[in-house]
Amino acid sequence: MLSERRLQVLRAIVQDYVGTEEPVGSKALTERHNLGVSPATVRNDMAALEDEGYIAQPHTSAGRIPTDKGYRLFVDKLAGVKPMSAPERRAIQNFLDGAVDLDDVVARTVRLLAQLTRQVAVVQYPSLTRSTVRHVELLALAPARLMLVLITDTGRVEQRLVDCPAPFGETSLADLRARLNSRVAGRRFSDVPRLVEDLPDAFEAEDRGAVSAVLSTLLETLVEENEERLVIGGTANLTRFGHDFPLMIRPVLEALEEHVVLLKLMGEAGDSGMTVRIGHENAHEGLNSTSVVSVGYGSGGEALAKLGVVGPTRMDYPGTMGAVRAVARYVGQILAES
Amino acid sequence: MLSERRLQVLRAIVQDYVGTEEPVGSKALTERHNLGVSPATVRNDMAALEDEGYIAQPHTSAGRIPTDKGYRLFVDKLAGVKPMSAPERRAIQNFLDGAVDLDDVVARTVRLLAQLTRQVAVVQYPSLTRSTVRHVELLALAPARLMLVLITDTGRVEQRLVDCPAPFGETSLADLRARLNSRVAGRRFSDVPRLVEDLPDAFEAEDRGAVSAVLSTLLETLVEENEERLVIGGTANLTRFGHDFPLMIRPVLEALEEHVVLLKLMGEAGDSGMTVRIGHENAHEGLNSTSVVSVGYGSGGEALAKLGVVGPTRMDYPGTMGAVRAVARYVGQILAES
DNA sequence: TCTGGCACTCTGCGAGCCCGAGTGCCAGCG
DNA sequence: CGCTGGCACTCGGGCTCGCAGAGTGCCAGA
Numbered sequence: 037m038l039s040e041r042r043l044q045v046l047r048a049i050v051q052d053y054v055g056t057e058e059p060v061g062s063k064a065l066t067e068r069h070n071l072g073v074s075p076a077t078v079r080n081d082m083a084a085l086e087d088e089g090y091i092a093q094p095h096t097s098a099g100r101i102p103t104d105k106g107y108r109l110f111v112d113k114l115a116g117v118k119p120m121s122a123p124e125r126r127a128i129q130n131f132l133d134g135a136v137d138l139d140d141v142v143a144r145t146v147r148l149l150a151q152l153t154r155q156v157a158v159v160q161y162p163s164l165t166r167s168t169v170r171h172v173e174l175l176a177l178a179p180a181r182l183m184l185v186l187i188t189d190t191g192r193v194e195q196r197l198v199d200c201p202a203p204f205g206e207t208s209l210a211d212l213r214a215r216l217n218s219r220v221a222g223r224r225f226s227d228v229p230r231l232v233e234d235l236p237d238a239f240e241a242e243d244r245g246a247v248s249a250v251l252s253t254l255l256e257t258l259v260e261e262n263e264e265r266l267v268i269g270g271t272a273n274l275t276r277f278g279h280d281f282p283l284m285i286r287p288v289l290e291a292l293e294e295h296v297v298l299l300k301l302m303g304e305a306g307d308s309g310m311t312v313r314i315g316h317e318n319a320h321e322g323l324n325s326t327s328v329v330s331v332g333y334g335s336g337g338e339a340l341a342k343l344g345v346v347g348p349t350r351m352d353y354p355g356t357m358g359a360v361r362a363v364a365r366y367v368g369q370i371l372a373e374s
Numbered sequence: 375m376l377s378e379r380r381l382q383v384l385r386a387i388v389q390d391y392v393g394t395e396e397p398v399g400s401k402a403l404t405e406r407h408n409l410g411v412s413p414a415t416v417r418n419d420m421a422a423l424e425d426e427g428y429i430a431q432p433h434t435s436a437g438r439i440p441t442d443k444g445y446r447l448f449v450d451k452l453a454g455v456k457p458m459s460a461p462e463r464r465a466i467q468n469f470l471d472g473a474v475d476l477d478d479v480v481a482r483t484v485r486l487l488a489q490l491t492r493q494v495a496v497v498q499y500p501s502l503t504r505s506t507v508r509h510v511e512l513l514a515l516a517p518a519r520l521m522l523v524l525i526t527d528t529g530r531v532e533q534r535l536v537d538c539p540a541p542f543g544e545t546s547l548a549d550l551r552a553r554l555n556s557r558v559a560g561r562r563f564s565d566v567p568r569l570v571e572d573l574p575d576a577f578e579a580e581d582r583g584a585v586s587a588v589l590s591t592l593l594e595t596l597v598e599e600n601e602e603r604l605v606i607g608g609t610a611n612l613t614r615f616g617h618d619f620p621l622m623i624r625p626v627l628e629a630l631e632e633h634v635v636l637l638k639l640m641g642e643a644g645d646s647g648m649t650v651r652i653g654h655e656n657a658h659e660g661l662n663s664t665s666v667v668s669v670g671y672g673s674g675g676e677a678l679a680k681l682g683v684v685g686p687t688r689m690d691y692p693g694t695m696g697a698v699r700a701v702a703r704y705v706g707q708i709l710a711e712s
Numbered sequence: 713t714c715t716g717g718c719a720c721t722c723t724g725c726g727a728g729c730c731c732g733a734g735t736g737c738c739a740g741c742g
Numbered sequence: 743c744g745c746t747g748g749c750a751c752t753c754g755g756g757c758t759c760g761c762a763g764a765g766t767g768c769c770a771g772a
Binding site for chain 1: 508509511513515521523525531533607608609610612613623624625627628630631
């Protein structure tokens with residue numbers, strides 16, 4: 037176990053390195069933080085921290101920089117979440133309040149997050165599987181061809197074509213539409229399969245094929261995970277990554293275009309509370325020199341989707357976490373209102 | 375007017391510079407292209423080209439590099455469009471044929487284009503204003519609150535909320551839905567305003583307010599330009615930009631996130647044929663060191679939207695133009711089929 | 713009008729050098 | 743036992759210097 041002072045030293049190293057972007061030495065540390073001890077003592081502590089793997093030296097006789105493990109300890113034990121100031125919170129709220137529809141909410145959120153954290157922002161569209169059905173609409177495009185339109189309480193609309201095995205009369209269609217809506221409107225997606233299970237039984241034999249086709253398309257739409265969309269912004273902030281960066285940012289840009297990977301990454305993070313993945317903790321290789329801070333957001337108590345930022349491991353964790361948390365909270369509010 | 379040989383020299387300079395990324399000198403030129411004259415002669419020609427502003431020297435006593443004006447001349451007079459090879463064309467077609475819906479077509483297109491050109495690809499969603507209406511649907515969410523859903527022939531769906539000045543009965547709603555569809559289904563968006571102009575007259579006075587509200591929302595949706603979506607891919611290719619690139623790519627990344635700017639840029643380009651904007655010809659400052667190659671695509675004879683690539687002015691223009699043209703052509707085919 | 717020759721001018725690169733920051737270790741002190 | 747000051751050592755960054763190579767412009771001659 038590390039002594040209290042050594043933790044202080046580690047904290048000081050992280051803070052200074054994040055600020056200056058340069059390896060930090062024992063002398064500079066004692067000057068900037070009053071630890072009450074001399075550089076020599078700090079050197080001993082640093083040696084111990086290095087033995088434990090919390091810090092490292094880029095070259096012999098240079099200062100130390102934190103390792104992933106060091107950041108991990110810093111985030112877990114040494115740093116809290118820095119709350120946003122009241123004016124900042126107001127600014128967030130004002131900015132988000134101006135949104136006119138769901139797309140706009142997401143677009144604004146991503147810009148806001150990128151601006152606040154000066155990093156790359158990632159926002160997942162509110163997931164279908166957690167929300168409730170507002171309305172299901174069926175349109176006959178041709179005798180045996182329907183369009184299914186699903187409207188969610190978050191204002192999202194999904195449409196699918198349905199090819200029926202047999203023509204489907206206008207009255208049957210109206211009937212199906214009415215029955216479907218009376219059963220599922222206002223219900224959670226996860227409940228829908230159970231609620232419509234026996235629906236074909238209510239129809240004439242000749243229509244059952246079509247009804248089944250509609251229902252299976254509906255269920256498909258509900259579970260379809262790969263329809264989950266991501267919006268990314270603030271990639272220009274990658275240029276503040278470091279000095280040696282051509283090689284650094286290329287894999288990051290590539291990873292950011294792999295939405296599937298990102299979705300997986302954000303999905304793995306726990307539902308409740310904020311998740312911070314540091315450096316090599318990220319499964320995807322391209323993100324091994326970045327940290328990902330993500331959190332769920334949603335209207336009401338439940339998380340609909342995730343949002344977060346991607347930045348260098350050398351980032352201001354407390355500030356970033358504060359911004360991410362605040363934005364998630366306000367987006368949730370906005371979604372709940374609309 | 376420049377002599378024939380001087381044009382040859384300019385062409386050779388552009389080709390070599392694009393290939394090597396290094397200023398090209400008179401000796402290297404005569405070695406790699408058999409111009410039939412000596413380096414000294416080429417030097418004279420280069421001096422002339424420099425006087426005219428087609429090429430420049432980064433430093434005294436270094437080779438020459440083309441200026442924007444030089445590239446312009448190259449593109450206009452000296453280089454054709456390099457057609458894709460048959461295998462390449464097949465690969466494009468196969469890749470695009472696998473798409474399952476409009477979103478997928480666009481996503482595949484952007485990836486394909488980025489891969490083929492090794493540059494940043496930009497694809498605009500098929501524009502609403504040029505396409506035709508497949509169906510208009512109206513749903514009552516509440517007595518005085520409707521949802522308008524517009525389905526286009528390209529498979530795109532737009533939805534809007536409509537607040538009515540007064541409650542609107544179910545029968546009137548069905549009536550409006552039927553009349554609306556019979557008038558506009560299958561018609562071009564640009565014709566819709568004329569076609570629905572007198573529609574309120576067919577309704578009772580008490581419903582006219584609501585009908586007008588629906589119609590104005592519909593028209594708004596049709597003309598709404600800022601709803602035009604862009605998809606961007608291949609940003610990782612920016613890392614191949616040049617050596618001095620932190621400062622180079624930051625403004626480019628910023629510009630790429632300004633979809634409004636990009637839309638304007640692509641919109642300005644002529645409808646027919648391919649447009650190449652080189653360096654400072656781009657109005658947006660962040661793109662002053664890039665060239666944009668764009669072309670319209672669409673099903674049938676008409677362009678629905680644009681697609682293109684953004685790359686360094688030092689790009690392989692014939693190859694890029696060939697790839698852009700080929701992709702646009704095949705995307706158009708796919709859209710026409712579906 | 714083209715060519716070969718020549719003198720000139722840069723940039724880039726490597727070698728050598730010094731300086732400063734930082735370390736590790738040790739002996740001494742409370 | 744832990745902290746401190748001192749000291750010798752190391753190493754990277756930045757500086758200058760010098761050189762080689764590539765490229766140019768100009769000029770006289772074919």
